[in-house]
Amino acid sequence: MNARAIAIQVLSRVRATDAYLNVVLDTVLSESPPADARDTGLITELAYGTTRRQLALDYAITRFADRKLDALEDKVLAALRVGAYQLFYTRVPARAAVAETVQALKDVGLARAAGFANAILRKLSSLPSQPLPPEDDLVGFLSVRESHPRWLVERWLRQFGRERAEAMLVANNQTPPVVIRANSAKVTRDALLEQLREAGLEVRPTAVSPVGIVLPPVGRLEDVYGYAEGLWQVQDEAAQLVGVYGDIPETARVLDACAAPGGKACHLAEKHEVVATDLHANKLRKIESEAKRLGLSERLSARAHDASQPYPEEWGEFHAFLVDAPCSGLGTLRRHPELRYRRTQEDIGRLAVLQRRILENCQEAVPPGGLLVYAVCTSEPQEGQDQVEMFLRSHPEWTAEPPVLHEAVKLPLTQAYLRTLPGPEAWDGFFAARLRKMY
Ligand SMILES: C[S@@+](CC[C@H](N)C(=O)[O-])C[C@H]1O[C@@H](n2cnc3c(N)ncnc32)[C@H](O)[C@@H]1O
Structure with a gap:
């Protein structure tokens, strides 16, 4: 099956089942691998790009469709979007974009819709430019141009002002760079940088995280130098900063309350004894296999537990908790x-x-003097700063205590809190609070 047909399968399945794009993409690619392995990159670009630009594509398609897009079959709508995406956002010549997409629709068994799709895509291809709403309605304009729902655009304009809100919308349509964290249990960042360069990769250190490295575009990560040896783990720079900001004393035994898939738990286990828990037992295997690859199994054990329920006494005392709580994920929309x-x-x-x-x-489970690091991968104060300040108001025994770090490490702090927002920094949006139980 050709790349466009596979992208149509992926997008129609995501729409029909409400599943995650990355999960469906992996499944479809393993079920029906493309005839040419190089097509994997094109399929990924079409699936992610089309999803990122969906509202803008629908705005254009709606102009020429004689029925509501919601009423279209999943595969037909997916084909129209994939076709329009190529026309407006790629360098694929218009003729090829239309012809190959219509052929792909036939390949997925919908030859009867080929004429309908062909007519719309041809009309789109003859437009002088991509249709957008008038700029005098700023929310509507940004909502379509950057393909985010109106309520979110309104909310971000109100919360962050036009400049940052627009930067966030734009950043969410970029492909994130692959960032790794040097596994300090095995190697320093500087040594790993040198080894990766010797292996022929154009790498650079992350701007703020003292343990991160930005990789150039690579194929299979498993084939990159140092993966099999466990010298590094993939982790966004902002997620690395949560571990740095937490600055948990080395002797502390730590409980990670919401640990899967295990990036922060493994970061902690480079220096600490960690019990990594998650509500979903099926996610524990991933944490364990990563810990094994990184050579951290002796310091990390994974267990299923609901973090809203008391911890069993037989687990013993923990001097520090990491609560990387389930959240709206609005800081990770590019992924x-x-x-x-x-x-x-x-x-x-x-x-x-x-x-x-x-x-x-x-x-409740933190002993007096102990730490709790609360984190969420969202830009929303209601889940971040407001949440923590409400907690502190009702718990006078707790206080926010930012870490005292080496002066070379300049964290993006807002008051006592770590805060990153999507934007030109090319990192995810995170909030973290380092809290101390005083008595
Ligand atoms: C933001 S993710 C954690 C990411 C992880 N700390 C990392 O760095 O790789 C939140 C996790 O919380 C888990 N979760 C959701 N509800 C939970 C609960 N009641 N108790 C424990 N874990 C929960 C989810 O399964 C999810 O894996």
């Missing part, structure tokens, strides 16, 4: 582009309630 169309304002409030329940349960 999960489908999420922006699924999230609602109500989700933010609902997740804030769950986070509070988890925070309340975990704080």
Whole structure:
């Protein structure tokens, strides 16, 4: 099956099943691998690009479709979007984009819709430029141009101002760089940088994280130098900063309350004894296999547990907790582009309630003098700073205590808190608070 047909399969399955794009893409690629291995890159680009630009593509398609897009069959709509994406966002010549997409629609068994798709794509290809709403309605304009729902554009303009909000919208449509964290249990960042360069890779250190390295575009990560030896783990720079900011004393035994897939738990296990827990037992295997690859198994054990429920006494005492809570994920939209169309304002409030329940349960288990690092990968204050400040108001025995780090490490702090936002920094949006139980 050709690349466009596979991309259509992926997108129609995501729409039909509400599944995650990355999961469906992996499954489809392993079920029906492309005839030419080089097509994997094109399929990924078409699937992610089309999803990232979906609202803008639909805005254009709607002009020429004689029925509501919601009423179209999943594969037909996916083909129209894939075709329009190539026309407006790639250098594929218009003729080829239209012809190959229509052929792909036939290849997925929808020859009867070929004429309909062909007519619309040909009309789109003859437009002088991509259609966009008028700029005098700023929210509507940005919502379509950057393909984010109106409520989110409105919210970010209100919360962050036009400059940052626009930078966030733009950044969410970029492909994230692959960033790795040097496994300090085996190698320093400088030594790893040198070894990767010797292996022929054009790598550079991350701008803020003292343990990160940005890789150039690579094929299979498993084939990159040092993977099999466990010298590094893939982790976004902002996620690395949570570990740096947490600055948990080396002697502390740590409980990671929401640990899967295990990036931060493994970062912690480079120096600490860690019990990594997650609600979903099926996710523990991934944490364990990563710990094994990194040579950290002796310091990390994984267990299933609901972080909103008391911890068994027989697990012993933990001097520090990491609560990397389930959240709206609005700081990671470039990685999960489908999420922006699924999230609602109500989700933010609902997740804030769950986070509070988890925070309340975990704080009970921290001994006086102990630390709790609370983190979320979202830009929303309701899940981040407001959440923590509400917690501190009702718990006078807790205080926010930013770390005292080496002066070379300049963390993006807002008051006592770590805060990163999507934008030109090319990192995910995170919030973290380092909290101390005083008595
Ligand atoms: C943001 S992710 C954690 C990412 C992880 N710390 C890392 O760095 O790789 C949140 C995790 O919380 C888990 N989770 C959701 N509800 C939970 C609960 N009630 N108790 C424990 N874990 C939960 C989810 O399964 C998910 O894996």
